[in-house]
Amino acid sequence: MSVRVRFAPSPTGALHIGGVRTALYNYLFAKKNNGTFILRIEDTDQSRFVEGAEDYIRQSLAWAGISPDEGVAEGGNFGPYKQSERKDIYKQYTDQLLAEGKAYIAFDTPEELDEMRDRLKEARVANPQYNAVTRMQMKNSLTLSEEEVKELIDAGTPYVVRIKLPKNEDVRFKDIVRGWVVVNTATLDDKILMKSDGMPTYHMANIVDDHLMEITHVIRGEEWLPSAPLHVLLYEYLGWEAPEFAHLPLLLKPDGNGKLSKRAADKLGFPIFPLNWTDPQTSELSVGFKEAGYLPDAFINFLALLGWNPGGENEFFSLEELVEIFTLEKINKSGARFDIEKAKWFNQQYLRSKSSEVLAEEFINLVGDKADKALAIRIVDSLKDRVTFVKEMVEAGSFYFERPTEYDAKTVKKKWNDLAIEKLQGYAAELSKHDSVTSDEAKTVLTDYLAKDETPLGRVMPALRLALTGQGGGPDLMEIISILGPTEVAARIDLAISSIKND
Secondary structure (H helix, E strand, C coil): CCCEEEEECCCCCCCCCHHHHHCCCCCCHHHCCCCEEEECCCCCHHHHCCHHHHHHHHHHHHHHHHCEEEEECCCCCCCCCCCHHHHHHHHHHHHHHHHCCCCEECCCCCCHHHHHHHHHHHHCCCCCCCCCHHHCCEEECCCCHHHHHHHHHHCCCCEEECCCCCCCEEEEEEEEECCCEEEEHCCCCEEEEEECCCCCCCHHHHHHHHHHHCEEEEEEHHHHHHHHHHHHHHHHHHCCCCCCCEEEEECEEHHHHHHHHHHHHHHHCCCCCCCCCEEEEEEEEECCCHCCCCCCHHHHHHHHHHCCCCCCCCCCHHHHHHHHHHHHHHHCCCCCCCCCHHHHHHHHHHHHHHHHHHHHHHHHHHHHHHCCCCHHHHHHHCCCCCCEEECCCHCHHHHHCCCCCCCCCHHHHHHCCCHHHHHHHHHHHHHHCCCCCCHHHHHHHHHHHHHCCCCHHHHCHHHHHHHHHHHCCCCCCCHHHHCCCHHHHHHHHHHHHHHHHCC
């Protein structure tokens, strides 16, 4: 059977970065093995449904370059790919479990469940559960006669269907990441499989869908590991072969203390969602990685290495290269610390490697009609080695569009003097003999002029940069002169001489 994997998020809000990583690992594994990557929407819990969340999930994956082969939008031979549209499918399998005595109907009210838990707490039971022991003291089809069960159902009494777990049995399965996992059913409770509204719970729908969609490998977050024994038993109860499991390590806070959460990310000032998300209830805007300025290929490269290590010294991989080298066996068991500084570093490296023509398009979108394509390319080329995000180029390159109104005080104090002023005036005059200059020509004009009386470049260059940009540092000065042009350079030198007062 060919490899088939799925990413199955719930449309209950924005897609957490941990979810994007899960989708990425599923995608990489599928492509590495010439398999199929499926996007399935698990919306069985309608009470938590959030309008717009499903579209947000698809848009996020599209931005990151994670393209499903099958799904709600893509279609396929195993649909529907939305659980709310599969409601009738689940009932036959729930009925099968009931008929075979592997599940039972429970009529307990919320108050009766609370009373049961309170009794267990008073008896100092550490983990009160609805299990093989307590179920025999509750109102369900195991303790009621067939007639009583029928009467309650006919009367419209709300009920759920629970799995009937063995009282004391080891459940064993091999996890690709964690090795053999053994859990005794005495530590588990009889989970609800079908809710009172007729909708299946995650556990039931998940197993049925994975089987019917012929999923071969379930690659999901560590938070689902406690549910895995239940799922293994469900496969056994339904007479199906279970897929292989791989439970991914948690993404941790930067200090390694606890799971990475939105609250922690907000506190530390970095994104946790791939795209901007506005909470429909609070109208709170959470800035996404895209809008914060991260390039999708840098984002994916960074994310892939959070919990997975291919070995070797190389850290830079395109999506295609990741597909070639990805294996589940190299996923770490321990949690991965989320280092936002590393994410920024990746973005910086990827930005530097991008062509200036490509970056210029985004730069133009930010500055508008201040720069045409040719000028934008030159400006971007001068700045891209000095910034982490394209948006930072707007401020870093503001001097290209506006003459300085303020000048760096330290540079003024140390480098602005009568000699510098004299040489700047002379250089402006020499430069004005040209309509335009390349960066090499701008430097030649300066060095030839200063060579007349052997004035060192270091006595003039800082003051020249100050006059043109107002700053003490920045991009290559000769390239700045070439971009501004001789006329503008001369005008800025005159402005600086009249504006700067060095006491």
